Amino acid sequence: MKEVRTRFAPSPTGYIHIGNVRSAIYPYLIARQNGGTFILRIEDTDQARYVEGATDLIKDTLKWLGLEWDEGPDAGGENGPYFQTERKEHYHEWAKKLILAGRAYADDTAPEVIDSYRKADNDAKVPYLYHNHRPANADKTPEENLALWTEGVPLRFKAEPKSYEWHDEVMGDMKTGPEVCDDIILIKRDGLPTYNFAHIVDDAEMGITHIARGVEYLSSTPNYLALYEALGIEHPLFLSLPHILAPTGNKKLGKRDGAKSVTEYRDDGVLPEALLNYLACLGWNDGTEQEIYSKEDLIKAFSIDRIQNSGARFDEVKIYWYNGQWIRKIATEQGFDELYKRTAGFWPESADSETDEYKLKVLSIIYDRLKTLSDLKTMTNYFFVDPKVDLSLITENKFLKKLSESELVDLLTMTIERLNDIEDWSEENLQTELNDLLAKSGKKPAEYFSLVRIAVSFAPFSPALHQTLSVLGRDKVLHRLNAVRTALVHD
């Protein structure tokens, strides 16, 4: 059996956004599943839209998601170069064959003239087809065409319109009539090929077996089929991926609708496992009720024929659910050390001077409250700096407002005295001591625990009290309780 070779072939025109990253994920999975090769090719033939640094962005995105490529920039390979601008001779060579075979002609019709054809057809409500306007001199001899083209005249395919039938692995059996075939530009005035021509040549030379791309290419497939035919190339398998729809409206998700870049989710503290899981399962499922898939799970379970053929709406909320699942999964299956490694850069500035050991302890009691890693920034400050004492948070608390200030002071005093004597600050021991204190206080858990929790953190919420105290340690806890007691006394 032929080796499976798939590719991701983005244009370096900016970041990879959520809407088009699936055309990297699925070919990757197909390659890995079949022990094949995944190729990264940069389609940079449009000089006008080229964005400096975009290639690096693309590489970063792929690496972060764990979609490592076997051939392409940085990876090498025997089928390079992997930048289209460096493959000019390849395209020219194939173009020549087409000219010699009488299937391509040099066309120097001015752009304004072409525009006028288009406008006229639109006004007349007839489909615009360039071959209806084919210049009389399109029938020049191959030698004449070759000469003109060599001088820099753009090259056009000479269509022989007919019906096409083909199979799309996602959309099924396709059929179109001759009215969709046209004379498309192969080589532009700048000597570089159009996408339409370049990708066919590249895929053939690189031995690509599966092309996964957005459905927007479905309607130009007959033109590609014509090209494959004229070139004498067998076409790869086609997978047309439905669009991901924007959260509102019925439009495909694009940068204009605020489609975030993949790296933005990374910077917001979304784990690559979670994003990959979400994206792979948006428009694909294996028919079971499994929701959580690791990359390895996906490689095993993925199948082309279960890709959905209707567009799926993008739902950011579900990404965060997946992220929470993955944060907990990593903590329990790979340990807090592993999870901690992922948190670099997500701690508040106040944590800078703290030790890894301390931060790891904080992480281990707060992790199941995290939706994203960047929640650490807002949720953990009180572990690193003494919170600002704000008595109103105590006196207006729904459980505590019934208590008088002297009662509060007494409770704090009792707590301080007991905690001061405790040597063992383990979670377990503190749990026992706190229960004992609670009994002694004669208050409801909601009253006593809330008081201590607020006095120590002044945060809207915190982990379980005994854990919070244990991690904070005796010095911080006593210092904070004293500060609150003093403030109450002087109030």
Place this chain on the structure above:
RNA sequence: GGUUCCGUCGUCUAGUGGUCUAGGACGUCUGGUUCUCAUCCAGAAAAUCGCGGGUUCGACUCCCGCCGGAAUCACCA
């Protein structure tokens, strides 16, 4: 306008003629886990399967028509 695709809970989906009085997940709501927030657990609401015809003993599943939505029609990819 031509061509092509799509249409099951708010959302992602399962479903390939009877097991569907339509299953799961997110989200929402309720209750539980000695404080908060979250996790976790239990439960609830939520889809006349776009509409109308057929075929069939029987249709979400097959056929036809309609409606609705989308994509594409560049010297962009």
